[in-house]
Amino acid sequence: MSSTDRDNPGVIAPPPLIVLAALLTGFGLEYxxxxxxxxxxxxxxxxxxxxxxxxxxxxxxxxxxxxxxTNAEPWQPTTxxxxxxxxxxxxxxxxxxxALVHLGIAAAFGGLWVAAMLVPALxxxxxxxxxxEERYLEAKFGDAYRDYMGxxxxxx
Numbered sequence: 001m002s003s004t005d006r007d008n009p010g011v012i013a014p015p016p017l018i019v020l021a022a023l024l025t026g027f028g029l030e031y032x033x034x035x036x037x038x039x040x041x042x043x044x045x046x047x048x049x050x051x052x053x054x055x056x057x058x059x060x061x062x063x064x065x066x067x068x069x070t071n072a073e074p075w076q077p078t079t080x081x082x083x084x085x086x087x088x089x090x091x092x093x094x095x096x097x098x099a100l101v102h103l104g105i106a107a108a109f110g111g112l113w114v115a116a117m118l119v120p121a122l123x124x125x126x127x128x129x130x131x132x133e134e135r136y137l138e139a140k141f142g143d144a145y146r147d148y149m150g151x152x153x154x155x156x
Contacts, residue, residue: 007077008074008075008076008077008078008136009074009129009132009133009135009136009137010132010136011074011075011128011129011132011133012124012128012129012132013124013128013129014073014074014075015074015094015095015098015125015129016098018121018124018125018128018129019098019099019101019102019121019125021121022102022117022118022120022121022124023102023105023106023110023114023117025117026106026110026111026113026114026115026116026117027110027113027114029113029114029117030110030111030113030114033113034111035111035112035113036111036112037110037111038107038108038111042107043107043108043109044108046104046107046108047103047104047105047106047107047108047109048104048108049104050100050101050103050104050107051100051101051104051105051108052104053097053100053104054096054097054098054099054100054101054102054103054104055097055101056097057086057093057094057096057097057100058093058094058097058098058101059097060085060086060093061085061086061087061093061094061097062094063085064082064084064085064086064087065082068080068082070082072094074129074132074133078136078137078140081137081141081144081145081148083148083152087152088152089152089153089156090152090153090154090155090156091148091149091152091153091154092130092154092155095122095125095129095130096155096156098125099118099121099122102114102115102117102118102121103115103118106118130154134149
């Protein structure tokens with residue numbers, strides 16, 4: 001990486017905002033064209049469970065970044081490669097966590113439109129955030145990151 005390059009991956013938007021936009025779009029579509037909604041007796045416990053697991057995963061990953069002394073925000077420079085905690089199982093535990101929270105909200109309060117909007121959110125994350133992060137981390141950490149990529153799956 002040359003000194004003229006910015007020291008961040010240049011993601012298209014903060015990942016939580018991408019997921020929030022998808023949620024709001026889903027709720028807007030539900031308002032305009034109501035879909036099948038999961039009954040509260042099932043939706044609340046399933047949605048609550050998914051959201052709790054998602055928040056737990058995302059926050060454990062965030063704390064791993066903090067323990068390593070590096071930035072979790074993808075618009076800030078990365079100073080360390082984090083490969084422990086949930087990063088042993090997935091290269092993107094924060095994004096998996098956000099996806100679980102999204103599905104939890106869809107199950108508890110939304111419907112099919114809310115759940116379906118996770119697909120464009122994940123595509124946006126994959127190409128507008130993760131691909132850029134991967135290029136950045138590979139350029140910054142070289143073989144160490146390539147070895148990590150070879151041993152840990154992108155999602156699950």
